[in-house]
Amino acid sequence: MGECGLCHKSGEEVSLLGANHKELGSILICRDCWKELYQTNSMVAGSSCGGKCSTCCR
Numbered sequence: 001m002g003e004c005g006l007c008h009k010s011g012e013e014v015s016l017l018g019a020n021h022k023e024l025g026s027i028l029i030c031r032d033c034w035k036e037l038y039q040t041n042s043m044v045a046g047s048s049c050g051g052k053c054s055t056c057c058r
């Protein structure tokens, strides 16, 4: 449940991932946007997410 913080896609088939965006901070985004951010190097790599996301900090 939830909605992508970038493309606002929502629905049960959308799995949201936590990402630390360089400009938007800690957001939940769909896998497509995650890949795009990853490829465009728009994520803050390896920095703390504050424990909010479920995919890292474990």
Ligand SMILES: [Zn+2]
Binding pocket: 004, 005, 006, 007, 008, 009, 029, 030, 031, 032, 033, 034
């Ligand atoms: Zn998205």
